[in-house]
Amino acid sequence: MTPETLARWQFGITTVYHYFFVPITIALSMLVAILQTIWNRTGKIEYLRLTKFFGKLFLINFAMGVVTGIVQEFQFGMNWSEYSRFVGDIFGAPLALEALLAFFLESVFLGLWIFGWDRLPKKLHLMCIWLAAIGTMLSAIFILAANSWMQNPIGAVFNPATDRAELADFMAVLTNPVTLVTFPHVIFAAYMVAGGFVMGVSGWHLAKLHTAQQNGELSVRQTEDLGAHRFATKFGAWVLLIAGAGIVVTGDIQGKIMTEVQPMKMAAAEALYESEGGDGKCANFSVLTIGTLDGSEEVWSWKVPCVLSFLATGTWDGKVEGINNLRDEFAAGRIQNPDNPLQVDARPRLDAIGVTNWVPNIPVTYWTFRLMMGLGFAGMGIAVLTLFLLRKGRLPKQAWWWTGLMIAAPLAPLFANSFGWIFTEMGRQPFLVNGVLTTASGVSPGVSAFEMGTTMVLFTLIYGALAVVEVRLLLKYIKLGLPDVVEPEVITDDDAPLSFAY
Amino acid sequence: MDFTTLQIVWFCLIAVLWTGYLVLEGFDYGVAMLIPILGKTEKEKRVIINTIGPVWDGNEVWLLTAGGAMFAAFPAWYATLFSGLYLPLFFVLVGLIVRGVAFEYRSKHPEMSAKRTFDAMASIGSFVVSLIFGVAFANFMIGLPVAARPPATAEATTTLFMLSPAPYLLQLFSPFAILGGIVLVVLFLFHGAIYLVLKTRGIVQERAKRFAAVIGLVAIVGGAVFLLWQNLAIHPTGWLGWVLLVVAAAGLVAAWWFVGRGERPGVAFLGTTVTTLCVAVGVFLTMWPNLGFANAPGAEHVLNAATAASQDSTLTIMLVAAIIFVPIVVAYTAWTYWVFRRPISVDNIPDEDHHEAAHAG
Numbered sequence: 040m041t042p043e044t045l046a047r048w049q050f051g052i053t054t055v056y057h058y059f060f061v062p063i064t065i066a067l068s069m070l071v072a073i074l075q076t077i078w079n080r081t082g083k084i085e086y087l088r089l090t091k092f093f094g095k096l097f098l099i100n101f102a103m104g105v106v107t108g109i110v111q112e113f114q115f116g117m118n119w120s121e122y123s124r125f126v127g128d129i130f131g132a133p134l135a136l137e138a139l140l141a142f143f144l145e146s147v148f149l150g151l152w153i154f155g156w157d158r159l160p161k162k163l164h165l166m167c168i169w170l171a172a173i174g175t176m177l178s179a180i181f182i183l184a185a186n187s188w189m190q191n192p193i194g195a196v197f198n199p200a201t202d203r204a205e206l207a208d209f210m211a212v213l214t215n216p217v218t219l220v221t222f223p224h225v226i227f228a229a230y231m232v233a234g235g236f237v238m239g240v241s242g243w244h245l246a247k248l249h250t251a252q253q254n255g256e257l258s259v260r261q262t263e264d265l266g267a268h269r270f271a272t273k274f275g276a277w278v279l280l281i282a283g284a285g286i287v288v289t290g291d292i293q294g295k296i297m298t299e300v301q302p303m304k305m306a307a308a309e310a311l312y313e314s315e316g317g318d319g320k321c322a323n324f325s326v327l328t329i330g331t332l333d334g335s336e337e338v339w340s341w342k343v344p345c346v347l348s349f350l351a352t353g354t355w356d357g358k359v360e361g362i363n364n365l366r367d368e369f370a371a372g373r374i375q376n377p378d379n380p381l382q383v384d385a386r387p388r389l390d391a392i393g394v395t396n397w398v399p400n401i402p403v404t405y406w407t408f409r410l411m412m413g414l415g416f417a418g419m420g421i422a423v424l425t426l427f428l429l430r431k432g433r434l435p436k437q438a439w440w441w442t443g444l445m446i447a448a449p450l451a452p453l454f455a456n457s458f459g460w461i462f463t464e465m466g467r468q469p470f471l472v473n474g475v476l477t478t479a480s481g482v483s484p485g486v487s488a489f490e491m492g493t494t495m496v497l498f499t500l501i502y503g504a505l506a507v508v509e510v511r512l513l514l515k516y517i518k519l520g521l522p523d524v525v526e527p528e529v530i531t532d533d534d535a536p537l538s539f540a541y
Numbered sequence: 542m543d544f545t546t547l548q549i550v551w552f553c554l555i556a557v558l559w560t561g562y563l564v565l566e567g568f569d570y571g572v573a574m575l576i577p578i579l580g581k582t583e584k585e586k587r588v589i590i591n592t593i594g595p596v597w598d599g600n601e602v603w604l605l606t607a608g609g610a611m612f613a614a615f616p617a618w619y620a621t622l623f624s625g626l627y628l629p630l631f632f633v634l635v636g637l638i639v640r641g642v643a644f645e646y647r648s649k650h651p652e653m654s655a656k657r658t659f660d661a662m663a664s665i666g667s668f669v670v671s672l673i674f675g676v677a678f679a680n681f682m683i684g685l686p687v688a689a690r691p692p693a694t695a696e697a698t699t700t701l702f703m704l705s706p707a708p709y710l711l712q713l714f715s716p717f718a719i720l721g722g723i724v725l726v727v728l729f730l731f732h733g734a735i736y737l738v739l740k741t742r743g744i745v746q747e748r749a750k751r752f753a754a755v756i757g758l759v760a761i762v763g764g765a766v767f768l769l770w771q772n773l774a775i776h777p778t779g780w781l782g783w784v785l786l787v788v789a790a791a792g793l794v795a796a797w798w799f800v801g802r803g804e805r806p807g808v809a810f811l812g813t814t815v816t817t818l819c820v821a822v823g824v825f826l827t828m829w830p831n832l833g834f835a836n837a838p839g840a841e842h843v844l845n846a847a848t849a850a851s852q853d854s855t856l857t858i859m860l861v862a863a864i865i866f867v868p869i870v871v872a873y874t875a876w877t878y879w880v881f882r883r884p885i886s887v888d889n890i891p892d893e894d895h896h897e898a899a900h901a902g
Contacts, residue, residue: 116623127616135609
């Protein structure tokens with residue numbers, strides 16, 4: 040394999056793995072903050088139990104998110120040195136700001152929250168989890184601004200003397216339309232996962248406790264837990280559902296912006312080989328298309344009339360450009376966005392390299408796009424079904440299908456997140472910076488395939504081993520259920536045991 | 542601000558971030574390395590871990606911010622350094638991963654064998670990271686040889702640089718660099734032991750004191766040899782280098798005295814902090830303006846602060862953000878240390894968490 044292929048696989052493996060932990064970190068921190076706020080306001084002990092229970096699960100997840108995140112920041116320089124040199128003026132700034140504004144906030148205040156139960160007054164302690172949760176959101180803003188710039192590189196110009204992209208308009212980078220819509224989309228996606236997680240974990244306990252209740256085996260304390268889990272199951276389901284609605288709205292806007300700034304990605308998402316629509320006709324949405332193996336032609340398909348026109352352009356008869364048309368036009372010198380000075384100025388550089396393949400991997404983009412949507416809708420379906428089954432005081436019973444649903448509740452949106460990212464990054468190919476810098480030319484020239492391959496294998500092995508530990512720990516603490524808690528008090532005695540210690 | 546001033550300011554800011562990392566995470570690397578050495582019983586080990594429990598993650602962010610600032614302010618520095626030191630940085634990452642999960646995971650596994658594994662991960666991870674950064678900084682003082690890739694066009698005045706010859710791996714381990722690695726490990730052990738004296742009571746504190754008395758002497762001798770070697774042969778930096786050497790040595794001697802007979806661990810901690818500061822300043826002094834690289838003599842294209850820097854508008858925007866937010870970060874970090882100021886002993890360590898939770902489900 041070439042260094043380029045290995046560097047891409049390494050980035051894919053480490054980033055997809057890192058992103059298993061990100062949605063829970065972003066959204067569960069906030070849900071825990073909300074639970075703790077409810078406890079502060081009502082003083083009801085079951086909310087403190089829920090806070091500590093989900094807080095602990097959140098921390099098990101957070102530790103992995105942190106350590107796998109460090110790899111991301113180093114990786115740009117290690118595997119993608121020419122990319123880093125070429126875009127550092129613009130891309131480096133959000134990364135540095137992310138560390139300065141977001142990472143410090145989340146790390147420091149999470150430390151205070153974990154160890155501060157008996158050191159800080161109640162309200163101050165509550166503030167710590169809120170600040171940590173806000174930190175995770177800030178982090179998302181910066182990293183998405185950086186990523187969105189790779190999709191739609193605006194606010195920048197090409198400097199031939201330094202042979203790199205340089206900042207022209209910082210506000211334009213921050214208000215990139217792709218950033219503005221991607222941020223809520225990613226945040227909603229995170230809430231779908233965390234909502235599904237809370238619903239799944241509490242829903243599983245709920246059925247177990249309800250079955251025990253029917254057999255007359257429930258203690259007073261377990262009856263309290265049953266109430267708490269019922270609340271949490273419905274709470275999680277509503278979070279998933281509302282976030283799902285947000286996903287649909289933002290995803291729809293994203294589709295239209297994508298059609299504008301990355302027409303090839305839209306065509307690839309649909310495996311639309313020839314342009315359709317316009318002149319009174321419309322483009323059909325493919326539910327299922329099977330193409331030839333080299334990805335250049337369609338063999339068989341099942342389509343819904345006119346829906347693609349609407350998704351891509353907002354009108355029922357809008358024209359959607361096809362892969363083959365775009366490929367030919369790009370090869371003939373068309374600039375994706377003629378108003379983008381960076382793309383215009385970088386074109387001679389691309390011609391000098393000689394880009395031969397303008398098309399992303401169609402089966403990958405086509406299927407990841409569908410898996411993203413399908414799994415997202417599946418998650419929302421589970422939430423609706425759960426709310427229906429829990430209506431008017433009803434409770435679920437232990438059953439294999441219920442357990443299956445509760446396991447799928449977090450996993451379906453989680454994998455939808457993964458597929459969404461794989462789609463958006465693979466759909467940008469063959470570019471690192473859309474229309475400006477090819478992936479092949481961004482790779483570190485001084486790093487051998489041996490170095491990249493060895494570290495890729497070792498990362499995979501380490502990550503695999505950690506995944507086993509992580510999943511076992513999560514399952515263990517999920518099964519233990521709501522912990523016993525005592526009202527935290529600020530300790531003044533030097534010899535008293537701490538209420539929390541590693 | 543003109544472009545050259547901006548470069549100097551950003552070089553200094555990056556030095557400040559690295560110094561913050563070395564001073565703060567330096568002691569928590571030292572503490573983590575000392576878990577198996579100073580902790581005999583399970584509760585003693587937990588005392589040691591809990592002294593850094595609330596703060597180590599925040600300390601690590603100094604490293605991430607330093608890396609991010611290098612990327613933003615000097616992209617070519619970041620690109621050449623990180624790709625050039627590929628395998629060492631891979632092991633730094635592995636070290637940071639295994640130590641980072643160890644603290645969280647160890648508290649959630651009741652089996653002693655698992656705890657021993659996680660202790661080893663915390664100690665060895667911290668050791669590997671300290672050692673590699675020590676070797677790396679010594680190499681920055683020597684100067685990493687670089688070669689330019691042919692520029693993309695005739696117009697281009699800058700291009701990507703790579704360490705030469707690539708892979709540049711075995712060459713990193715010169716005697717001076719190996720000494721640098723050992724000295725940094727010893728300095729962190731000393732710094733960490735003093736931190737433990739400051740933050741614990743009882744048996745752990747006694748042991749930390751005895752350990753500091755021994756490792757302090759090693760640090761004084763090792764540090765003196767390293768800085769003398771640098772100032773005499775490797776990369777002399779004139780009178781300033783000698784001043785830094787004297788202050789660094791005085792810091793170590795004061796630390797050794799005050800942690801032992803002087804009975805003032807707070808002053809001792811200040812001593813190792815001053816030393817770490819002087820060493821960091823000394824290292825960065827040798828890195829201006831070539832950023833720790835050695836360009837080939839007479840080369841047409843060179844890698845230095847001027848050719849590696851981002852344009853002035855990026856540097857200006859980032860500087861405004863740094864001026865506003867660095868003091869805020871320092872303020873709330875200081876507050877954390879204030880909240881957790883109280884020293885702890887085995888009496889403060891509660892029984893294990895999972896026993897508490899076990900009868901809930």
